[in-house]
Amino acid sequence: MDHEKVNILLVDDQPAKLLAYEVILKDLGENLVIASSGREALEVLLKTEIAVILVDVCMPELDGFELAAMIREHPRFQKTAMIFISAIQVSDIDRLRGYEMGAVDYVPVPVVPEVLRAKIKVFSELYRKTRELERLNQELEDRVRARTAELENSTAKLRESEQRRSMAIAAGKMGSWDWDWITGDWMWDEGQYRIFGVSPESFEVNPANVQALLHPDDVDQLRKAIAEFNSGTRAYETEFRIVRPDGEIRWCVGTAAATIDANGRVVRVSGVTVDITERKRAEERQNLLAREVDHRAKNALALAQSIVRLTRADEVKAYVNAVEGRINALARVHTILSLSSWQGAELSKLIEEELAPYSLGGQIRLAGPEVQLLPATAQTLALALHELFTNSAKYGALSTRSGRLMIAWKAEDDRLTLTWEESGGPLVRTPKSRGFGTRSLLASVESQLGGQAQFDWRAEGLLCRLEVPLTRKTAASPAPGKFDAAAAAELQRASG
Structure with missing residues (x-):
């Protein structure tokens, strides 16, 4: 499936090493941005949205630790993934210092191409999925507000909005659902059925049947979510596993938001489910x-x-x-x-x-x-x-x-x-x-x-x-x- 490219920033004062990193990472299909010094890297960050930073620890003027500290001081980059590359033996103190500066991993020299590609790919996908979830959360919040107004004006407008939302998120391995908190009625879109491996014709969406598809070790997540909403929580997110009828186990991340009435009571919970099985498998392969x-x-x-x-x-x-x-x-x-x-x-x-x-x-x-x-x-x-x-x-x-x-x-x-x-x-x-x-x-x-x-x-x-x-x-x-x-x-x- 085609996806939006993300920007990978490569920081090293040696052109030969930068060229080697480009050769190793070009097959990932992402945008590779080059910086030959720490100061040049800071200039790039101020102008460009960066998903992952690959930085050499040992650089003149501004080394990798100092660069990481300056990056973390900026609110925009406090969660940007940084991977350090070190050609020298890194002590535990230096490694701890790197993690305190915000490094997510170390890569020793000589670099193993497969390991570097796997690490960059995992953090690129994590960045992409995070952005997707942020966009979906914003979209979900906007639509919940719109649907509340539509409920007051017209049921037809509600159906139209639901149809547009389902079409928007069906493009990926995602599904959406609604749960009427008052009547207990559920509504799933096509993506939700596809993720759980069931069909609308043979599967009745209700709490008992949904719970039966959850992994036994993750059933408590559903109970915890219900308790959270009953205690006043308006949004909830968690990772969980499902067991399809054919026995296949899939990993998902679920995001839910509550709609409340004029008295502050929950009347509806809407959510998005994202299948992250491939990401989990990639992490296992990396390990x-x-x-x-x-x-x-x-x-x-x-x-x-x-x-x-x-x-x-x-x-x-x-x-x-x-x-x-x-x-x-x-x-x-x-x-x-x-x-x-x-x-x-x-x-x-x-x-x-x-x-x-x-x-x-x-x-x-x-x-x-x-x-x-x-x-x-x-x-x-x-x-x-x-x-x-x-x-x-x-x-x-x-x-x-x-x-x-x-x-x-x-x-x-x-x-x-x-x-x-x-x-x-x-x-x-x-x-x-x-x-x-x-x-x-x-x-x-x-x-x-x-x-x-x-x-x-x-x-x-x-x-x-x-x-x-x-x-x-x-x-x-x-x-x-x-x-x-x-x-x-x-x-x-x-x-x-």
């Missing part, structure tokens, strides 16, 4: 996505922690280089997986990312079909390939111009076989002991993936063969939330 992102981040951090803790070197510079190399390999595969929404990664893409610093003079050849890897398999193989490239560049074929490296792979019966063959480099001798890189490679491939890693230290060059399953059907597959502990344990055993 699920947020939990998944949190799970992925914890796994990556646990593996990085293991790398830092278990890497060994004789001097500080060598230690730093080793740690940076392994974490950079983890970051590269994380980027590839993020671009695919964590659905997987192409093996050839992983290899190309790792060989980029070494592909000089045609020393490296690749041969193999396109193979899609699961996220866990991709992470493990990325680290394994990094160790092989690093060792080859230090001691093997890639350490000399005459050296050659052939990487070939094939996939058969849901199993990947990758062959690493070096030649033309320095004379190879079988190592007396395995270094951390080799031990961690064996531990991760064999224990984490249920595969095999074989090394043949030939004089003319290393021959390595890796075999890993392409599907995770065995109990070796870590359960959600357990990968970090399992990975750390395997690397700990490898370092021993």
Whole structure:
């Protein structure tokens, strides 16, 4: 259904980041307004109605916290949704400060496109629905006053007004109703029947039948509304669930207003019902996505922690280089997986990312079909390939111009076989002991993936063969939330 676009204000002092946010959010179909500073953002706000503000915490002159404080001081913007983006680790104190300034959420850098789009979409829809309800409430109040006068003059005018009102709100997932407080008679329009999943021909609108369609946990909302009107309340709004006759549960928001007579008694209650099920489902999807992102981040951090803790070197510079190399390999595969929404990664893409610093003079050849890897398999193989490239560049074929490296792979019966063959480099001798890189490679491939890693230290060059399953059907597959502990344990055993 077509809807009115809302304005999303993007505030950042870096043009590249603003362009990235535009690319991520353009598919939402909303109006994206750009501001390169806090002062420019304030100028935009004074001229334009803004639904959501996406603002960088760290900006020169006027940072995100100061900008939020200035925005909240203006009465027009006290309820405007603000989402902070922070490229630094945000402390609990800073996060609390942000929420006190009016932030509704934080988005860390690097930004996950799906998460950012989901958050912006939820608050845009909330803004749109709020405006719709405000317009409907105003319209409802105007019509209640008009209908009171029409009741005194002509029943025909009342019917005409009711028809116009029903036509106005039937355009969306909305319905309207009237309840005669004196006689107990109800009137529903077409939208109301549609929301509740019943037909005018087979459903009699009365308190008992309406209550039967309410979710058992929300029946008290109806009783509370009646009590509120009896005690003098003139307007009431609440969220509730209905259970359609076919068993489907729908979320709704209901707004009601009372009409009173000259003695101040309630004579009629009129209301609007809006189906907000899709919004609720979007919120659930957002929460699920947020939990998944949190799970992925914890796994990556646990593996990085293991790398830092278990890497060994004789001097500080060598230690730093080793740690940076392994974490950079983890970051590269994380980027590839993020671009695919964590659905997987192409093996050839992983290899190309790792060989980029070494592909000089045609020393490296690749041969193999396109193979899609699961996220866990991709992470493990990325680290394994990094160790092989690093060792080859230090001691093997890639350490000399005459050296050659052939990487070939094939996939058969849901199993990947990758062959690493070096030649033309320095004379190879079988190592007396395995270094951390080799031990961690064996531990991760064999224990984490249920595969095999074989090394043949030939004089003319290393021959390595890796075999890993392409599907995770065995109990070796870590359960959600357990990968970090399992990975750390395997690397700990490898370092021993």
